[in-house]
Amino acid sequence: xxxxxxxxxxxxxxxxxxxxxxxxxxxxxxxxxxxxxxxxxxxxxxxxxxxxxxxxxxxxxxxxxxxxxxxxxxxxxxxxxxxxxxxxxxxxxxxxxxxxxxxxxxxxxxxxxxxxxxxxxxxxxxxxxxxxxxxxxxxxxxxxxxxxxxxxxxxxxxxxxxxxxxxxxxxxxxxxxxxxxxxxxxxxxxxxxxxxxxxxxxxxxxxxxxxxxxxxxxxxxxxxxxxxxxxxxxxxxxxxxxxxxxxxxxxxxxxxxxxxxxxxxxxxxxxxxxxxxxxxxxxxxxxxxxxxxxxxxxxxxxxxxxxxxxxxxxxxxxxxxxxxxxxxxxxxxxxxxxxxxxxxxxxxxxxxxxxxxxxxxxxxxxxxxxxxxxxxxxxxxxxxxxxxxxxxxxxxxxxxxxxxxxxxxxxxxxxxxxxxxxxxxxx
Numbered sequence: 001x002x003x004x005x006x007x008x009x010x011x012x013x014x015x016x017x018x019x020x021x022x023x024x025x026x027x028x029x030x031x032x033x034x035x036x037x038x039x040x041x042x043x044x045x046x047x048x049x050x051x052x053x054x055x056x057x058x059x060x061x062x063x064x065x066x067x068x069x070x071x072x073x074x075x076x077x078x079x080x081x082x083x084x085x086x087x088x089x090x091x092x093x094x095x096x097x098x099x100x101x102x103x104x105x106x107x108x109x110x111x112x113x114x115x116x117x118x119x120x121x122x123x124x125x126x127x128x129x130x131x132x133x134x135x136x137x138x139x140x141x142x143x144x145x146x147x148x149x150x151x152x153x154x155x156x157x158x159x160x161x162x163x164x165x166x167x168x169x170x171x172x173x174x175x176x177x178x179x180x181x182x183x184x185x186x187x188x189x190x191x192x193x194x195x196x197x198x199x200x201x202x203x204x205x206x207x208x209x210x211x212x213x214x215x216x217x218x219x220x221x222x223x224x225x226x227x228x229x230x231x232x233x234x235x236x237x238x239x240x241x242x243x244x245x246x247x248x249x250x251x252x253x254x255x256x257x258x259x260x261x262x263x264x265x266x267x268x269x270x271x272x273x274x275x276x277x278x279x280x281x282x283x284x285x286x287x288x289x290x291x292x293x294x295x296x297x298x299x300x301x302x303x304x305x306x307x308x309x310x311x312x313x314x315x316x317x318x319x320x321x322x323x324x325x326x327x328x329x330x331x332x333x334x335x336x337x338x339x340x341x342x343x344x345x346x347x348x349x350x351x352x353x354x355x356x357x358x359x360x361x362x363x364x365x366x367x368x369x370x371x372x373x374x375x376x377x378x379x380x381x382x383x384x385x386x387x388x389x390x391x392x393x394x395x396x397x398x399x400x401x402x403x404x405x406x407x408x409x410x411x412x413x414x415x416x417x418x419x420x421x422x423x424x425x426x427x
Contacts, residue, residue: 016332018063019340021324025063026343028056029141030350034380037357038373048305050312057144058317061252064148065259066321069155069164078156078223079216079417080407085152087403089128089145089344092395096348097125100139103355120191123201127208131244132237133201134191139351143243147252150234153208154253155260157231160215160224165269167260168278174254175285182247183293190241200241207233245297247289251314258282262325287314345388345396353384 032053035043046052072081117135124133131143132150158164191197207229214226238249258279265275290310295303339346357380411417 015067016337016340017324017328017330018067019338019343020332020336021059021320021340022063022343023336023339023341023346025056025059026339026346028052028059029347030384032056033140033350033354034377037354038376038380047309049308050316051309052313054309055313055316055320058252058255058313059320060144061147061256062259062317062321064151065256066263067259068152069159069167069260070263072155072159073164077407077411077417078160078227079410081156082152082212082216083403083407083410084400087399087406088396089148091399092345092348092391093128093142093145095391095395096142096352097138099352100355103352117198120197120201123198123205126201126205129201129204129208129234129237132234132242133204134188134197134241134243135201139348141347141351146242147238147249147256150231150238151253151256153212153227153231153234156212156215157224157227160227165264167257167264168270168274171254171257171261171282172278172285174250174257175282175289178247178250178254178289179285179292182245182250182289183296185246186240187245188241188243190237204233204237245293247286247293251286251289254282254286255317259321262321266325283314283318287311290314339385342385342388342392342396345391346384349387349391350384353380353387 029052031046032051035046035052071084072078075081120133121130121135121138124130124135125138125142128142128145128149130137131146137143155164158166158170190200194200209230211226211228211230211233215223215230218226238253239246242249261270261275261278264270265272287310291307294307294310298306
């Protein structure tokens with residue numbers, strides 16, 4: 001353990017390597033869904049080695065774990081942090097959900113779970129907890145945002161309780177839980193076996209939003225209580241009500257806190273030796289968790305293939321992030337930095353384009369012509385990047401600027417919300 005040190009603001013150069021990782025991770029997720037449709041032969045070869053979508057989202061989670069807590073600790077303001085998160089994530093999320101509903105109205109494919117309870121579905125998507133509230137995700141990729149939100153809630157609660165430097169111990173604990181409990185934790189238990197999905201979603205939203213509101217407007221012990229009500233609700237949902245298997249959700253949280261630990265080690269807040277031991281322990285545990293639990297939980301006739309996909313995806317995600325750390329001071333190509341800048345738009349917009357593609361009546365011979373497949377892929381990628389650039393310029397960038405102005409105005413009106421960034425000894 002080492003003495004606490006202030007968190008320095010990351011430089012633009014350091015952020016560029018994160019943008020490069022984020023952008024390429026988004027393209028791997030796109031490839032998983034596009035390749036299955038248009039490049040089946042290549043897709044089969046790739047999947048025989050690893051799961052590109054899983055790999056991509058695990059890299060995303062490591063990146064979030066690395067940088068998100070630092071942004072809270074850098075300002076020391078829970079209010080500023082959450083205003084930034086809300087204006088960063090929710091506007092484009094709302095636009096994509098709206099476009100998905102519009103496509104459904106005009107008869108295009110796209111709306112998933114439309115036969116389900118509309119009220120429960122709306123409540124489950126209200127605070128991006130959709131994958132943890134027993135309802136289908138209206139857009140296929142937004143399940144990851146549920147885990148992001150729980151991570152933000154946990155980070156806030158730890159910060160309010162001045163325990164935010166204990167990233168390593170928490171990462172190891174979550175990884176151990178993934179290994180020990182990942183095969184026995186239930187899925188959607190609260191929604192299916194208690195008061196029903198609508199009531200569960202309503203109560204969960206009330207506890208999360210209410211607790212977070214208390215944390216944002218209060219200080220001291222009251223802030224910590226509100227933050228822990230919100231974070232505790234999210235953690236309970238991960239443990240007993242997620243749509244994924246237990247080892248998956250716990251692995252995601254473990255890797256996010258591992259990203260935080262690596263940030264702390266790099267900035268001298270914890271010893272590098274401890275960080276290396278904890279990181280190796282986490283990756284060993286979560287890799288073993290999938291390998292152990294998949295045969296008992298999967299309905300596939302090829303559990304060995306799924307085991308290999310899990311193991312390779314986790315290992316490759318770790319190696320990718322390690323390579324990014326090692327090369328962070330190198331010059332990042334402008335195209336990759338830009339791709340990272342619009343990666344959230346890429347991630348949310350591509351399912352809409354896929355739905356449009358699925359509505360095109362293509363001849364069966366199309367899948368057997370390599371030149372057509374390559375051409376279609378190039379056109380799709382160009383269209384996707386063009387749409388992502390547009391949504392970033394028209395939705396993401398202006399809303400982020402508005403969020404910064406809103407936070408500054410609240411600071412002027414109510415006074416700065418600066419919590420002490422001290423706490424327990426880092427572990």
